[in-house]
Amino acid sequence: MKKLYLFPIFCFLFIFSCKSDEKIESIETVNPVVNFNIDAVPYAKLSTYAFFKGDLKDLNPSTKVIPYEPASSLFTDYALKKRFIWMPDGVKANYDGDDKSLNFPLGTVLIKNFYYNTIQPGNTTKILETRLMIKKSSGWVFAEYLWNDAQTEAELVTGTNFTTGSSVNITFKKENNDVVTTDYRIPSESECFACHKLDNKPVPIGVKPQNLNVSYNYPNGLKNQLQKLVDEGYLQSFPSNIVSTVNYKDTSKPLDIRLRSYLDINCAHCHQENARCDYRAIRLSFSQTTNLSKIGVCVMADEPIDPSLERIIMPGNPSKSVMHFRLSSVNESNRMPLLGRTIVHDEGLDLLKQWINTLNQNCP
Structure with missing residues (x-):
């Protein structure tokens, strides 16, 4: 007669082999x-x-x-x-x-x-x-x-x-x-x-x-x-x-790819068609930001903030770039992202600043 083996409810008979005496050779328990x-x-x-x-x-x-x-x-x-x-x-x-x-x-x-x-x-x-x-x-x-x-x-x-x-x-x-x-x-x-x-x-x-x-x-x-x-x-x-995308912290990767990866994971879910901020002038999905105007380079700000902040990205000048201003702000009316943070992400802000400083084109 075969012997009946009982196991706790969270255990399973995973592997077994039978010999002539019908002894169970191998039992492995797995997670619940x-x-x-x-x-x-x-x-x-x-x-x-x-x-x-x-x-x-x-x-x-x-x-x-x-x-x-x-x-x-x-x-x-x-x-x-x-x-x-x-x-x-x-x-x-x-x-x-x-x-x-x-x-x-x-x-x-x-x-x-x-x-x-x-x-x-x-x-x-x-x-x-x-x-x-x-x-x-x-x-x-x-x-x-x-x-x-x-x-x-x-x-x-x-x-x-x-x-x-x-x-x-x-x-x-x-x-x-x-x-x-x-x-x-x-x-x-x-x-x-x-x-x-x-x-x-x-x-x-x-x-x-x-x-x-x-x-x-x-x-x-x-x-x-x-x-x-x-x-x-x-x-x-x-x-x-x-x-x-890449890890934006990985300095072995190109600076622009790191910046685009950062904007994609932090900003693109709102700044895309039919999303929360689709009325804004920028589109920040990684697949779109090979076009610098999608990031806001030389693009006029779509709402007044400060007279000195005319462009979303002012090439070579972070202090006159709306995006830099928003990422450096903790004011709920100005900061970006609007939700999910209460303090400044210093490393992300520095990444943006580095990238802006590499841009040398003149805006019309």
Whole structure:
């Protein structure tokens, strides 16, 4: 008679072989299966999904929860980010263009955790928020989770009682050892929609092939992120000739490519057709900014700010360039981006300044 082997609910018989005595030779346990009911999400607690195994704060992904990182990252008051993709069994995303987000199937969840590892005093690590985008039959929906001080759980705050968002006062140390205190912004659903809006529908921003066509250091080694999605069964295929963005911090890359990559991830989602700032004079998608007028070089400002700021980009003169002024401002009426930051991104501003100083054409 065969013996019956019972395992805990979170364990699976992964590999086995039978010999004459029918002894099970090899058993491997795997991570908990993600808990996802598309009719019930978003759940009240982040832990309910089982996206992460072990202590929740470790953000150690469960099976088929795949980490990713765009070539350049959106600036959010120097917050660090850990991003993941999860999809249900039997479905795949499709390539739809270098500069268009992957066409994800129903049930896809994009997971983005915001944290600091230099919270003062003591350089401690603290996760502030986790943002989910979930693709339901009605389209993408937002789910904002706010972490408790004990770092044991994150609670859903998206809804009718969180229409104005909130702020968390933090003090952290930058890489240059400057200590910064700010009211970090936890966005409301309407604020999320403002940046993620295209054709009046919510869409993802960073998961474009042009941003993912770079290597990531997975536990098993470096691999192209798009190829990883293919290997995991999450993506049908992708072309070999994708025109890709770069890490704007990588000084080995051309200055103009770095600047265009920075503007794409930080600004292009609003400055494009049928998006929040489509009435503006500039278009900042990476695929368009080979044309310098799209960035605003010699383009007249489309609203009055200061008489000395006539051009969006004044070649060779950052102090007379509207874009430089907006990136250096923390005033809510003047700063760009409008949302997502409360302090100046010094490195991004310096990148823009360097690039403007290389331009030598005369404006008409």
